[in-house]
Amino acid sequence: MIMRIKTGIIGFDTIIGGGYRPNTVNVVVGASGTGKTIFSLQFLLKGIENGERGIYISFDMDTKAVMILAESLGWDRLITAMENAELMVTRSYAESISYLNEDIINYIEKSTDGNTRIVIDSFTPLISSPDFGVRRDINWFFDQLRANGTCVITVEEPFSESLAKPDTVLPVFLSDSAVYMKNIGYGEAFSRTIQVIKHRASWHMEGVFPYRILPGLGIVVESDLEYAKGVEDISPILTKFKLDKGIESKLRFLAKKEIPVSRALIERVLKIYESENK
Ligand SMILES: Nc1ncnc2c1ncn2[C@@H]1O[C@H](COP(=O)(O)OP(=O)(O)OP(=O)(O)O)[C@@H](O)[C@H]1O
Numbered sequence: 001m002i003m004r005i006k007t008g009i010i011g012f013d014t015i016i017g018g019g020y021r022p023n024t025v026n027v028v029v030g031a032s033g034t035g036k037t038i039f040s041l042q043f044l045l046k047g048i049e050n051g052e053r054g055i056y057i058s059f060d061m062d063t064k065a066v067m068i069l070a071e072s073l074g075w076d077r078l079i080t081a082m083e084n085a086e087l088m089v090t091r092s093y094a095e096s097i098s099y100l101n102e103d104i105i106n107y108i109e110k111s112t113d114g115n116t117r118i119v120i121d122s123f124t125p126l127i128s129s130p131d132f133g134v135r136r137d138i139n140w141f142f143d144q145l146r147a148n149g150t151c152v153i154t155v156e157e158p159f160s161e162s163l164a165k166p167d168t169v170l171p172v173f174l175s176d177s178a179v180y181m182k183n184i185g186y187g188e189a190f191s192r193t194i195q196v197i198k199h200r201a202s203w204h205m206e207g208v209f210p211y212r213i214l215p216g217l218g219i220v221v222e223s224d225l226e227y228a229k230g231v232e233d234i235s236p237i238l239t240k241f242k243l244d245k246g247i248e249s250k251l252r253f254l255a256k257k258e259i260p261v262s263r264a265l266i267e268r269v270l271k272i273y274e275s276e277n278k
C-alpha cells in the first residue's frame with residue numbers, strides 16, 4: 001500500500017483518502033480568514049511530532065507572527081521546533097522575489113534532507129502576473145518542490161471574483177491535490193466548509209464538510225465516520241452474484257483499500273454490471 005503523509009488535520013485525512021501522497025504538491029484554496037495559515041502550520045506541526053523537518057515560506061508572516069499564532073493555538077512544540085531549527089521560517093518579500101525563481105528552490109534544497117514538509121503560504125504573490133510561460137514555469141517549480149518532499153501551497157481566493165482567474169486556476173490544475181476552504185458566514189455548524197476538488201491517483205470523499213478552528217486542536221473537519229467504515233469483507237457480496245475473474249479481482253483490490261464504500265453501493269454497482277454482461 002502507498003504510504004500516506006498524515007496531515008495532522010483531524011478528519012481531513014479521511015476525506016482525502018488517508019493523507020497526502022509522498023512527494024506531491026497540494027493546494028489549499030481559500031479566501032482571507034478561512035484558515036490557510038493555520039492549516040499550513042498544523043501540517044508542519046504533525047511533521048515535527050513525527051521527527052520530520054519543516055520549511056515555512058511566507059510573504060506576510062515573519063518568525064514572530066508565526067510564534068504569536070502558534071502560542072494562541074497552544075502549539076508549544078511548534079515554537080520549540082522553530083528555536084531548534086527543526087522548522088525553518090522564512091519571510092520573503094514579494095517585491096524582491098516576485099515571480100517563481102530558483103532562489104526559493106535553492107533555499108529549499110539547502111534546507112532539506114529530501115523528505116521535508118514544505119509550505120508556501122501563499123503561492124499567489126509568486127504568480128500574480130501570469131504570462132504565456134507561466135504554466136511551464138509552475139510545472140518546473142512544482143517538480144522541484146516534489147523532488148524535495150511533500151508540499152502544501154495555499155492559494156488566495158480573490159474577493160468577489162470567480163475561481164477562474166489564472167493565478168487560482170493554474171496551481172490547482174498543476175497540483176497533485178486541491179481543497180477549497182470557504183467561510184459562508186451563516187454561523188456555526190455549516191459556516192466554514194471544506195471540499196476536495198481533486199486528488200491525483202487517490203480516492204477522496206465528494207462532499208462539502210463542515211470544519212471548525214479550535215484552540216489546541218486547530219482545524220477539525222467533521223468527516224462522516226459512519227460512512228468512513230468501509231467494506232471489511234466482500235466475500236458475502238461475491239457469493240450473491242455470478243461474477244467473472246476480472247471484476248472479482250477488481251473488487252478485491254477495492255476491498256483492501258481503507259476507504260468508505262458501503263456494501264449497499266457495491267451491490268448496486270454489481271447489479272448494473274451483471275445486467276450489462278449477461
Ligand atoms: N488561537 C485561535 N483559536 C481559535 N481560532 C483562531 C485562532 N487564531 C485564529 N483563529 C481563527 O482563524 C482565522 C484566521 O485563520 P488563518 O490566519 O489561518 O487564515 P488565512 O486563510 O491564512 O487568512 P489570511 O488571509 O489572513 O492569510 C481567524 O479569523 C479566526 O477565526
Ligand SMILES: [Mg+2]
Binds near residue numbers: 121
Ligand atoms: Mg494566512
